[in-house]
Amino acid sequence: GQNIDQPTEMTAxxxxxxxxxxxxxxxxxxxxxxxxxxxxxxxxxxxYNVLDGLEEKGRFSSFLSRxxxxxxxxxxxxxxxxxxxxxCAVMDSNYQLIWGAGTKLIIKP
Amino acid sequence: TAGITQAPTSQILxxxxxxxxxxxxxxxxxxxxxxxxxLGLGLRLIHYSNTAGTTGKGEVPDGYSVSRANxxxxxxxxxxxVPSQTSVYFCASKTGANTGxxxxxxxxxxxxx
Numbered sequence: 001g002q003n004i005d006q007p008t009e010m011t012a013x014x015x016x017x018x019x020x021x022x023x024x025x026x027x028x029x030x031x032x033x034x035x036x037x038x039x040x041x042x043x044x045x046x047x048y049n050v051l052d053g054l055e056e057k058g059r060f061s062s063f064l065s066r067x068x069x070x071x072x073x074x075x076x077x078x079x080x081x082x083x084x085x086x087x088c089a090v091m092d093s094n095y096q097l098i099w100g101a102g103t104k105l106i107i108k109p
Numbered sequence: 110t111a112g113i114t115q116a117p118t119s120q121i122l123x124x125x126x127x128x129x130x131x132x133x134x135x136x137x138x139x140x141x142x143x144x145x146x147x148l149g150l151g152l153r154l155i156h157y158s159n160t161a162g163t164t165g166k167g168e169v170p171d172g173y174s175v176s177r178a179n180x181x182x183x184x185x186x187x188x189x190x191v192p193s194q195t196s197v198y199f200c201a202s203k204t205g206a207n208t209g210x211x212x213x214x215x216x217x218x219x220x221x222x
Contacts, residue, residue, distance in 0.1 A: 033211075096154065
């Protein structure tokens with residue numbers, strides 16, 4: 001079966017750095033997405049990785065290792081507004097998205 | 110720009126009643142999707158449409174039906190609601206089935222009693 005694993009919850013301090021991991025086992029691979037979802041709101045797109053390596057976008061970076069079935073989302077200079085759930089999703093060989101359950105990130109002052 | 114609009118935002122429904130959740134997008138996206146989101150679970154695909162006039166079943170299609178008469182609209186119908194269909198429903202769209210990131214509507218919170 002297809003599976004996406006990510007931690008249920010993480011806590012970090014304002015101004016610090018946090019890394020949210022995602023491991024996957026899917027039927028084929030056509031890219032990995034990270035979405036941010038604030039409580040009570042819709043998910044919004046953060047990043048897309050299809051090749052190995054690090055993609056940097058401001059305070060957020062996303063890394064992919066296809067051979068390890070592994071990705072992480074790195075958030076730097078954490079702000080209170082970064083408190084949200086972060087969803088990892090993999091596009092399989094049929095171009096369907098397989099979603100992880102999400103990681104709830106709690107930022108403390 | 111409106112993007113994707115869902116209606117209603119929230120609804121309480123008696124078991125056995127029918128309900129249609131509306132979804133309209135103005136981005137001329139070919140692919141549209143309906144997901145449900147439940148606590149502790151990832152987004153689960155109910156139905157999808159890769160282009161106007163076509164639809165397909167997702168991971169959890171039972172009890173739901175969709176239609177795609179044109180590019181913009183993708184309504185989701187519950188023919189006879191059951192309590193297990195209590196959830197938050199998200200409509201989403203993207204440029205094509207194989208390309209682009211998903212854009213989500215604001216969600217419809219449905220409670221079936």
